[in-house]
Amino acid sequence: MAGLRGSMDYQNDQNPSIYIPKYIDINVPNVQSKKGSGKKNRIQSAAEIAYKNLNKQKRRCLGCGERAVHNLHTCPIKLAVEQSSKAT
Numbered sequence: 730m731a732g733l734r735g736s737m738d739y740q741n742d743q744n745p746s747i748y749i750p751k752y753i754d755i756n757v758p759n760v761q762s763k764k765g766s767g768k769k770n771r772i773q774s775a776a777e778i779a780y781k782n783l784n785k786q787k788r789r790c791l792g793c794g795e796r797a798v799h800n801l802h803t804c805p806i807k808l809a810v811e812q813s814s815k816a817t
Contacts, residue, residue, distance in 0.1 A: 792804030
């Protein structure tokens with residue numbers, strides 16, 4: 730610590746081993762923040778994702794006829810039937 734002490738530093742009265750500078754230089758950053766609202770996304774926990782999916786509006790699938798989060802084009806039953814018919 731002796732090498733850090735200079736003419737601009739003075740000793741602290743309560744703790745003589747700590748040197749406090751008389752002048753503190755704070756430099757302003759060269760970059761500016763962008764205009765706009767900014768990115769407000771954060772990583773969501775599994776519980777938050779499950780809660781959102783629980784409240785998700787369900788639609789009637791024309792492939793299997795049940796109320797689900799999929800439709801005719803993404804129906805797992807219809808896709809399974811199409812893949813089995815392609816295999817044979």
